[in-house]
Each structure stands twice: as C-alpha cells, then as structure tokens.
Amino acid sequence: MQRRNLMKAAALAAILGGAGAAYAQDAEKKIIGVSIPSATHGFMGGLNWHAQDSIERLGETYPQLEFVLSTAGDAASQVSDIEDMMATRNIDALVVLPFESEPLTAPVAAVKDAGKFVTVVDRGLSQDGIEDLYVAGDNTAFGRVAGEYFSENLEPGSKVVVLRGIPTTLDNERVEAFQAALEGSEIEILDMEHGNWNRDDAFTVMQDFLSKYPEIDAVWAADDDMAIGVLEAISAAGRSEEMWVIGGAGMKQIVERIMNNDPQLPVNVTYPPALISSAIEMTALNFVSNAPMAGRYIIGSQLITPENAEQFYYPDSPF
Numbered sequence: 001m002q003r004r005n006l007m008k009a010a011a012l013a014a015i016l017g018g019a020g021a022a023y024a025q026d027a028e029k030k031i032i033g034v035s036i037p038s039a040t041h042g043f044m045g046g047l048n049w050h051a052q053d054s055i056e057r058l059g060e061t062y063p064q065l066e067f068v069l070s071t072a073g074d075a076a077s078q079v080s081d082i083e084d085m086m087a088t089r090n091i092d093a094l095v096v097l098p099f100e101s102e103p104l105t106a107p108v109a110a111v112k113d114a115g116k117f118v119t120v121v122d123r124g125l126s127q128d129g130i131e132d133l134y135v136a137g138d139n140t141a142f143g144r145v146a147g148e149y150f151s152e153n154l155e156p157g158s159k160v161v162v163l164r165g166i167p168t169t170l171d172n173e174r175v176e177a178f179q180a181a182l183e184g185s186e187i188e189i190l191d192m193e194h195g196n197w198n199r200d201d202a203f204t205v206m207q208d209f210l211s212k213y214p215e216i217d218a219v220w221a222a223d224d225d226m227a228i229g230v231l232e233a234i235s236a237a238g239r240s241e242e243m244w245v246i247g248g249a250g251m252k253q254i255v256e257r258i259m260n261n262d263p264q265l266p267v268n269v270t271y272p273p274a275l276i277s278s279a280i281e282m283t284a285l286n287f288v289s290n291a292p293m294a295g296r297y298i299i300g301s302q303l304i305t306p307e308n309a310e311q312f313y314y315p316d317s318p319f
Contacts, residue, residue, distance in 0.1 A: 147181025
C-alpha cells in the first residue's frame with residue numbers, strides 16, 4: 001500500500017508520458033540539477049539509490065532532458081555544487097534536498113532569482129516561498145504519530161529521552177508535534193540532544209543519557225539509523241530490559257524485528273526515502289507536459305505495527 005502511495009507521481013508520469021514526449025519532442029534540451037546529501041546513513045543511502053534509479057529511468061523516457069547529480073557530505077560542499085551547476089551547466093531546474101536549512105537558503109534563492117524552476121525536498125529552507133515545488137514526508141504527522149503512541153502506551157510519570165536529527169526545519173516540526181502529542185499525559189521528557197540522524201552520534205548521545213539518568217522508560221530516536229545506535233548503547237550498558245525504542249522511516253531490519261514482535265521495537269513510523277523519486281519525476285513533468293507542478297506534495301506518515309508490518313517490508317530495498 002505504501003509503495004503504491006509513493007508512486008503517485010510515477011503514475012502521473014506514465015499517464016502523461018506519451019503526450020509529454022510529443023509535447024517536447026522538438027524542444028530545446030533542458031538540464032535538471034539534483035543536489036542531495038551523500039549516503040552518510042541508511043535513509044540517505046536509500047534516497048541516493050532512488051535518485052540514481054529515477055534519473056536513469058527518466059533519462060531513457062525523456063531524451064530531451066539531461067540530469068546532473070551531485071552528492072555532498074556537508075552544507076558548504078553542497079553550496080559549492082549548486083554554484084557549479086549554475087556556472088558550468090546553466091541548469092534549467094534544481095531539485096535540492098538541503099544538507100542543512102540555513103546555509104542552503106541563500107544559494108537556492110539565488111537559483112530561483114535566476115529564473116530557474118526550484119524543487120525543495122524533505123528538509124525545508126529557512127525562508128518560506130522560495131521554491132516552486134516542495135516534496136516531503138509529513139513531518140508533523142511523523143512526530144505526532146510517535147508521540148501519540150508514547151502517550152497511549154506509557155503510564156503517567158514515565159520518563160523518556162529524545163534524539164533529534166540535524167538542525168533543520170523538518171526536525172523542528174517533528175519535535176514540536178511530538179511534544180504536543182504528549183501534552184496532558186504526564187510523561188516527562190528528561191532530555192533532548194541532536195544525534196544528527198547518524199548511528200555513531202546516536203550511540204554517543206545515548207551513552208550520555210544512560211549515564212545521567214538511572215530511570216528511562218522509552219526512547220524516541222526519530223530515525224532508524226539512530227535507533228540502531230541507541231539499541232547498541234542500551235545493550236552495552238546492560239539495560240535492554242528497561243526501555244523500548246521507536247525510530248522512524250521503515251528500515252527493513254527494523255520492520256523485520258517488528259514483524260517478529262521484538263519488545264524493544266514495538267512500532268515504527270513511515271518516512272520513505274523514495275520521496276526523492278516523486279520530486280525528480282514531478283520536476284521533469286514541468287518540462288515535458290502541460291500539467292501544473294507548483295505547490296506542495298506531502299506523503300503521509302503511518303504507524304508500522306506487528307499487525308501491518310509485512311506491508312512495509314521490502315527485503316530487496318537498500319534501506
């Protein structure tokens with residue numbers, strides 16, 4: 001079910017494909033730049049895989065389109081990549097998943113000011129209204145769904161810790177929604193620290209939490225890579241029986257453990273890396289069809305439980 005939802009844009013591309021090819025058959029070649037973070041963790045590895053797959057597929061479908069893909073390990077490198085795309089390739093559109101919101105806002109705004117079509121993916125910019133198209137998971141729902149599970153499955157007075165991602169607008173949206181879902185539950189958030197959606201960073205943060213707090217009932221890791229690091233820290237401290245962990249994004253290893261009723265991983269929340277495919281495909285359609293592509297395209301978050309986990313388990317997926 002989730003995979004079908006994710007491919008709405010692909011279905012639109014298929015419907016419009018014949019007309020789009022005819023529409024732009026004699027058109028001047030258009031160059032679409034795609035700038036994303038490198039595969040620094042599992043979710044981003046999956047996203048890189050989907051980006052490359054989409055570019056290859058769309059390049060074959062629409063020979064009048066050319067794609068330029070760059071991956072960056074930090075915000076400064078991503079800014080340099082985008083500036084290079086503009087200076088040396090004269091791109092007609094940019095699909096960008098910002099490494100961080102604040103450092104990428106001005107460079108992406110400069111691309112828009114130059115008259116290019118801009119699609120922002122996942123991590124929003126720090127200024128609203130720059131992009132033509134925004135494609136993301138539902139970050140508010142991502143935090144709310146997790147918070148509601150905590151509220152419904154922990155006793156009043158329970159103590160939890162939270163690992164945040166990289167400082168971005170989407171991280172703010174998730175955390176605010178999580179906190180709002182806990183209001184009135186009498187569940188105490190002992191601490192929140194940035195784990196940067198990184199397994200090793202999360203391991204270090206969780207080690208610190210475990211040393212500071214003798215009583216922890218549950219952990220919101222807010223990302224499956226961070227959840228793996230958290231679980232390793234809990235195991236090393238010999239406290240696996242004390243707390244359960246909720247990550248997010250539907251990593252196949254996590255979903256498999258949920259299918260097997262692992263008490264440490266009772267549920268998960270979806271946030272699919274294939275959203276980059278929707279973004280690239282919709283940007284391509286801006287040039288090969290008459291369909292309007294501006295606006296916001298938000299992919300909903302769902303709770304993965306032992307009862308429905310099989311629907312979200314893709315053993316051949318890179319993530």
